[in-house]
Amino acid sequence: MDLIKYLEFKEKLRNELENELSPESIERARKDPHARRYPRPCGMTIHTGIGCTYSCTYCYIYDMGFPHKVQPYPLSGKELLYALTLNPYVVLGPGGTMLAMGSVTEPFLPETRDRALEYIKVLGSLGNPLQVSSKSVLDDEYITRIKGYAPNISFLETVICLRNCRKIEPLAPDPMDRLRFVGRLVRAGINVSLFIRPIIPGITDRDAREILLMAREFGVKSVVLGTLRVTAGIYERLRSIGIDLSLRLPSGKLGREQVPIRARDLKDKIASLAREMGFKVYESACAANIEAAGLGCYACKWGPCGDLSRLPSVDAGDVNEFIKYLGYSGRVEQLRDNRIVIRLDRGDARRIEAMLRELLRREVVIRGVMRHHCADSICGDIN
Numbered sequence: 607m608d609l610i611k612y613l614e615f616k617e618k619l620r621n622e623l624e625n626e627l628s629p630e631s632i633e634r635a636r637k638d639p640h641a642r643r644y645p646r647p648c649g650m651t652i653h654t655g656i657g658c659t660y661s662c663t664y665c666y667i668y669d670m671g672f673p674h675k676v677q678p679y680p681l682s683g684k685e686l687l688y689a690l691t692l693n694p695y696v697v698l699g700p701g702g703t704m705l706a707m708g709s710v711t712e713p714f715l716p717e718t719r720d721r722a723l724e725y726i727k728v729l730g731s732l733g734n735p736l737q738v739s740s741k742s743v744l745d746d747e748y749i750t751r752i753k754g755y756a757p758n759i760s761f762l763e764t765v766i767c768l769r770n771c772r773k774i775e776p777l778a779p780d781p782m783d784r785l786r787f788v789g790r791l792v793r794a795g796i797n798v799s800l801f802i803r804p805i806i807p808g809i810t811d812r813d814a815r816e817i818l819l820m821a822r823e824f825g826v827k828s829v830v831l832g833t834l835r836v837t838a839g840i841y842e843r844l845r846s847i848g849i850d851l852s853l854r855l856p857s858g859k860l861g862r863e864q865v866p867i868r869a870r871d872l873k874d875k876i877a878s879l880a881r882e883m884g885f886k887v888y889e890s891a892c893a894a895n896i897e898a899a900g901l902g903c904y905a906c907k908w909g910p911c912g913d914l915s916r917l918p919s920v921d922a923g924d925v926n927e928f929i930k931y932l933g934y935s936g937r938v939e940q941l942r943d944n945r946i947v948i949r950l951d952r953g954d955a956r957r958i959e960a961m962l963r964e965l966l967r968r969e970v971v972i973r974g975v976m977r978h979h980c981a982d983s984i985c986g987d988i989n
């Protein structure tokens with residue numbers, strides 16, 4: 607696998623955009639977090655707006671300081687692309703870093719959907735695995751444009767309850783309308799998975815069978831499941847609408863930090879139900895992204911995911927050249943099916959780890975130089 611061509615492509619794209627964009631645009635993109643944020647293990651989150659009007663009771667973004675109003679993200683599509691070319695951890699191009707929209711806002715709010723489409727257009731043209739998670743209902747014109755811009759996009763539509771949802775999701779579209787929308791996505795040939803996340807105890811497990819039955823009727827073939835994470839605020843908000851999580855809390859005091867509740871039993875129950883009904887069940891959103899992109903991945907314990915015949919072949923010499931090209935000093939120490947150990951004598955360990963994990967789709971372990979922890983990553987895919 608020619609790893610260096612990815613670095614050359616990114617550099618060429620950066621130079622082209624530098625010639626095209628105004629000095630103000632360049633400055634805006636340089637200062638933006640997309641130019642430096644460290645990708646999460648399952649990809650790089652792309653923000654389409656700031657804030658969210660849907661005000662879901664279980665949402666963590668309000669504890670992170672985001673408002674209940676929304677504004678389109680301040681970067682244009684090209685500015686976003688330029689910011690990504692500056693991000694040292696991101697690999698651009700087919701088979702590059704997984705990209706995910708919908709982590710801290712609903713991407714298709716009326717105020718932000720044109721921005722989201724603009725991003726889908728520029729990111730779709732790169733060929734990176736691209737995913738969007740949403741609770742919106744879009745008309746056919748938007749669906750056609752999404753399919754045109756990013757034919758292999760992985761679309762996750764969230765439905766976590768059917769009855770009395772208004773208390774939990776006061777302003778999001780009716781879940782039945784979402785399911786009908788999913789049917790239109792399927793008919794348009796978009797890779798769509800039902801996103802049952804977060805699983806709300808007593809609510810999602812109660813409605814799961816019905817949700818799955820309807821999704822199957824609308825042609826959905828896969829499901830992504832995810833556990834609820836709570837802060838002190840989320841716990842209180844859910845309690846005030848009659849959802850008692852006291853028996854499912856992890857040990858320790860709740861604060862502003864998000865912690866997963868204990869709900870493995872519910873996740874397993876819904877997963878078995880879905881499998882019995884013929885769905886493919888993904889443990890994680892990135893698995894749906896990898897599959898939609900026609901790639902394979904074995905970068906974590908949940909793998910292997912996707913098409914294993916598409917798992918990139920690894921040559922130690924190519925990896926060593928890649929490290930050298932970046933100006934670092936190091937070499938491959940161990941190569942296994944799903945794990946690469948690198949001895950790095952000089953260089954940015956987090957960068958090597960992030961880039962090679964995405965390029966080679968295996969766990970990357972760096973030995974040698976100190977690895978710093980990231981303070982800038984946020985958890986993704988609330989929708």
Ligand code: SF4
Nearest residue numbers: 658660661662665711
């Ligand atoms: S869960 Fe998603 S749609 Fe709901 S308020 Fe949060 S960001 Fe918005």
Ligand code: SF4
Nearest residue numbers: 892903905906909911
């Ligand atoms: S192995 Fe699967 S779950 Fe793990 S990072 Fe890859 S796609 Fe995601």
